[in-house]
Amino acid sequence: xxxxxxxxxxxxxxxxxxxxxxxxxxxxxxxxxxxxxxxxxxxxxxxxxxxxxxxxxxxxxxxxxxxxxxxxxxxxxxxxxxxxxxxxxxxxxxxxxxxxxxxxxxxxxxxxxxxxxxxxxxxxxxxxxxxxxxxxxxxxxxxxxxxxxxxxxxxxxxxxxxxxxxxxxxxxxxxxxxxxxxxxxxxxxxxxxxxxxxxxxxxxxxxxxxxxxxxxxxxxxxxxxxxxxxxxxxxxxxxxxxxxxxxxxxxxxxxxxxxxxxxxxxxxxxxxxxxxxxxxxxxxxxxxxxxxxxxxxxxxxxxxxxxxxxxxxxxxxxxxxxxxxxxxxxxxxxxxxx
Ligand SMILES: [Zn+2]
Ligand SMILES: [Zn+2]
Numbered sequence: 001x002x003x004x005x006x007x008x009x010x011x012x013x014x015x016x017x018x019x020x021x022x023x024x025x026x027x028x029x030x031x032x033x034x035x036x037x038x039x040x041x042x043x044x045x046x047x048x049x050x051x052x053x054x055x056x057x058x059x060x061x062x063x064x065x066x067x068x069x070x071x072x073x074x075x076x077x078x079x080x081x082x083x084x085x086x087x088x089x090x091x092x093x094x095x096x097x098x099x100x101x102x103x104x105x106x107x108x109x110x111x112x113x114x115x116x117x118x119x120x121x122x123x124x125x126x127x128x129x130x131x132x133x134x135x136x137x138x139x140x141x142x143x144x145x146x147x148x149x150x151x152x153x154x155x156x157x158x159x160x161x162x163x164x165x166x167x168x169x170x171x172x173x174x175x176x177x178x179x180x181x182x183x184x185x186x187x188x189x190x191x192x193x194x195x196x197x198x199x200x201x202x203x204x205x206x207x208x209x210x211x212x213x214x215x216x217x218x219x220x221x222x223x224x225x226x227x228x229x230x231x232x233x234x235x236x237x238x239x240x241x242x243x244x245x246x247x248x249x250x251x252x253x254x255x256x257x258x259x260x261x262x263x264x265x266x267x268x269x270x271x272x273x274x275x276x277x278x279x280x281x282x283x284x285x286x287x288x289x290x291x292x293x294x295x296x297x298x299x300x301x302x303x304x305x306x307x308x309x310x311x312x313x314x315x316x317x318x319x320x321x322x323x324x325x326x327x328x329x330x331x332x333x334x335x336x337x338x
Contacts, residue, residue, distance in 0.1 A: 002078045006066035007087065010052045016060025017092035017323060019313045021048045022079065022264065022272075024070045024096065034285045035071060036099025036277055036293040039302055043097050046306035051313050058317045063091075070260055072116065072222060079260035080223030083267055092323060093234065093269045093316060096261065097305040099293060100274030101284040104250025105242065107235040108271045112159070112187040113194040113227040114258035115220055119145055119164075119205055123214040125178035135176030136213045139169045142180035144208040145201075145216075149184070152200060159189035160197050183221070187258060190227050190337045191266075228262040229337065231269045231330045237322070238273050241311040245304060250276075269330040271312075275301045 004025075025041035028034045048064045055062050065087060069076035082088065100106065121142050126135030149162050156162075164184035170177030186201060188194035202218055209216035230253075239249050254274060261272045277298035282288040292298045316323045 002068055002075055002081060004066070004068045005078050005082075007063060008048070008066075009061060009063040010055055011061040012055045012059050014056070014059030016058060017317055018061045018063065018090055019051065019317065020063045020065055020088070020091050020094040021045070021309065021313075022094055022096040022261065023064050023066045024068070025066070026068050026071050026073065028071055028285060029073060031285065031287070032290045033293040034287070034289045036289060036298065037070070038293055039099045039277065039298060039305070040096065041066070042302045043305035043309060046302065047309035047313070050306060050310035051317075054314065058314065060317050062313075067260070069222070075222060076116075077223040077225055077260040077263070080225065080263045083263045088264065088267045091268050093313075093326065094264050095238075095271045095309055095312060097309055098256075098272050098274050099298065099301065100254070100276040101278065101289055101292075102251065102254055102274070102281040103276055103279055105247060105276050106251050106253050106274045107239060107249055108228070108230050108273055109253035109256050110189070110230050111228040111256050111262050112161070112189060112258045113191045113262065114185055114187045114225040115194060115198055116222055116224075117184045117186065117201075117218055118221045119182045119184055119216070119218045121180045121209065121212075121214040121216050123176065123178045123212065126176045128174045128176050132176060136178070137176050138180040138212075138214045139177040141208040141212040141214040141216060142166060142169070142182055144211060145204050146182065148204040148207070149201060152204065156197060157188070157193055160193060161185070161187040162197070162201070188227075223260065223263070225258045225260045226262040226266045227337070228259060228272070229265040229270070229330065229333045231271070231326055231333060233326045233329045234269045234271050235273065237315050238271055238308065238312045241308045241315065244311065245308050247304060249273075266334070269326045275305050275308075277301050
């Protein structure tokens with residue numbers, strides 16, 4: 001479960017599609033709203049409230065899923081849990097809008113699958129000088145993994161990224177470390193490639209355990225994030241709606257690393273376009289982004305974002321053929337990645 005997750009819905013008596021607005025609202029540890037999720041959550045909730053006004057007329061159901069922890073942290077990436085728990089089984093499409101760090105608006109970007117991993121070793125402590133032969137060095141095992149991951153990197157497809165840090169390497173130099181702990185990410189453009197690398201790293205952990213006699217374990221510390229499937233026909237509806245609001249898409253999709261919106265996009269057509277909250281492009285996850293996220297200019301995008309998202313959803317609620325075409329394209333794109 002996710003302490004701060006929620007699901008809200010309004011269902012009309014008339015048959016129709018189920019639309020889900022994804023609301024994100026987590027901040028960054030030590031920084032604050034450096035990703036603009038204060039705006040994100042408001043946009044989705046307000047868009048759903050707008051659409052609800054006409055749901056009885058057009059039919060169908062409107063939902064908001066509050067999916068916290070996109071940035072990780074306690075039990076992070078809730079969208080993965082919502083998918084796993086079946087919250088999208090009867091859903092026709094999902095949408096949200098991310099506050100943009102660039103001076104222009106852009107459509108949904110693909111993103112990388114990502115496995116956030118704990119790698120741990122348990123050895124045996126001993127006096128490092130008087131009885132080293134009694135010790136089993138957990139740090140040595142972990143360093144073997146670190147080096148082997150470096151060697152593996154040369155032989156991986158170019159989209160794969162492995163990065164890690166050691167968070168616990170022992171307590172004192174005169175004690176053989178009986179415990180060592182690293183955090184690693186494996187990322188790749190698709191789940192199959194990511195999982196392939198995952199298995200290789202698992203073998204490396206086993207190998208290091210064998211070599212040192214330590215006990216090793218590798219496991220995800222939160223939901224595995226899947227790559228995002230982009231459905232251009234769906235983005236097209238957003239673009240059209242944005243233009244009807246007097247705004248436009250100003251540039252190519254901006255790479256976002258990894259996002260748990262990917263997990264949702266693996267089961268239903270999903271969009272996550274960006275609406276700029278800054279007049280000049282700035283780095284995401286920065287102090288500048290915190291400022292932009294509470295600037296007048298930034299906050300004004302709540303109105304624009306909510307209206308545009310609501311209109312996008314409304315168009316699909318009222319046009320079964322268009323929704324069908326989007327679903328067909330989504331199915332194609334799903335097949336393509338395998
Ligand atoms: Zn972020
Ligand atoms: Zn974000």
